[in-house]
Amino acid sequence: MTDKIIAADVIVCSPTRNFVTLKVTTADGVVGYGDATLNGRELSVASYLRDHVAPLLIGRDPARIEDTWQYLYRGVYWRRGPVTMAAIGAVDVALWDIKGKTVGQPVYQLLGGAVRDRILAYTHATGWETAELIDQVVATRERGFLAIRAQAGVPGLDNVYGVHKGGGEGYEPAGRGVAPVEEVWDTDAYIRHIPGVLEQVREHVGPELKLLHDAHHRLTPQQAARLGKALEDVDLFWLEDVTPAENQDVLRLVRNHTTTPLAIGEVFNTIWDAQHLITEQLIDFIRVAIVHAGGISHVRKLFALAEVYQVRCGPHGPSDVSPISLGAGLHLGMATPNFAIQEYMGYDPLVSEVFPHAWSFDSGYLTPGDAPGVGVGFDEVLAARYPYEPAYLPVARRLDGTMTDW
Incomplete structure (x- = not known):
């Protein structure tokens, strides 16, 4: 029987700075981790993942990495942009992590x-x-x-x-x-x-x-x-x-x-x-x-x-x-x-x-x-001690007060 994804959890923590982590679990008990951090917009990606992407992963074959990427990008009307692509990137890396763990090989192999x-x-x-x-x-x-x-x-x-x-x-x-x-x-x-x-x-x-x-x-x-x-x-x-x-x-x-x-x-x-x-x-x-x-x-x-x-x-x-x-x-x-x-x-x-x-x-x-x-793990118990804190990159104005590019 083909393995299926049974859970996709989004965890936001702040051990000195904010990170968004996607945890994907298969029916065989294999866990893959992806990063969805977008500096200063972390909660936007967390919501996109939790509310819109994670439910779509349940029941999918984790081995079909490219098909899942195409499904999440080409299969929706709204494309591109940092929030969408960070969410897709987190799923993709988590599935590569699962693939490597399933066959016992580092991803580069x-x-x-x-x-x-x-x-x-x-x-x-x-x-x-x-x-x-x-x-x-x-x-x-x-x-x-x-x-x-x-x-x-x-x-x-x-x-x-x-x-x-x-x-x-x-x-x-x-x-x-x-x-x-x-x-x-x-x-x-x-x-x-x-x-x-x-x-x-x-x-x-x-x-x-x-x-x-x-x-x-x-x-x-x-x-x-x-x-x-x-x-x-x-x-x-x-x-x-x-x-x-x-x-x-x-x-x-x-x-x-x-x-x-x-x-x-x-x-x-x-x-x-x-x-x-x-x-x-x-x-x-x-x-x-x-x-x-x-x-x-x-x-x-x-x-x-x-x-x-x-x-x-x-x-x-x-x-x-x-x-x-x-x-x-x-x-x-x-x-x-x-x-x-x-x-x-x-x-x-x-x-x-x-x-x-x-x-x-x-x-x-x-x-x-x-x-x-x-080859990167995630300590959920330790992460839970450090909840999200709002943080932003600075913005800049020219000498006359107008905004300049970041």
Whole structure:
């Protein structure tokens, strides 16, 4: 008799930050976990899953992963968007987890086996002043990282996303509360300041360390082109999210004026969001998060399209997606030839207790481990001690008070 799904439970918890976890159980007692976390909109995805998707899973064959993906995406009128795709992504990863556990194999083996031995990882270093940033980059390299994203403060501003004046605070931009913090932003000051900062970092650390930088979507195409050109001698591994790309053609201006490698896509949800960017080779790296782009089944298709056009993959992997998503990304990365790097901010020890995992970091690289399935568990008893708390990413206004892009 074919195994069937008998339960699909949605659990929201906040062990230092909010996570949404989908637990799918089969009649044979196999449990698969998926991550459905959407920073600042967690309850929207939880409701979508609990009220609309979970009831549709009961009685379905968990082995029919692709059919279930098609059913949840193509079989409904309303498509795409971060809430829908995060929900579908959670189901997809949970079913891959069940598949791996059923056959006793890690997911990467089911995707064709390993094409590499380990996955290059990068993490974040921040400092308001240049000297502080250099110290943080050096300290991060001493922890074993071979690739580091460097972010600095901007003179004249009181806040810069993810960077704290005076140091002493970790990178956690989401603030607890019922509304987001509003920051003031000055693009011109940023463009004047950041090239010199990154030049000094490069001069201090030498040519071997891979340096990355994130503009957080806050530039116009012309400003992005200027910044990319100004940073060419810094030899960045990539310049990330220089401008919003809902209009994919705007990246052509940036591409035509700089050879700095461009990475974009962490807010993308489908292959169609990135199709033109990839087929026209307007970017060098595609950044979709596994959970927010519909899970392993859909992202592997996007990565396969990117491979044809020599675009490499570097999935979004901040601490605001759970260790389940990171595990899923690592399994996909092990089996994907054009996978380049994985973002890895790390997790608070409490998060690792709630989500015990087989993946590990060592000497600059991540490996998914060989546990069956995705290799990430979930301690429901411990999670229940940490209920949801409202938290939001900050928003930004220009000097004249108008809203700017996040």
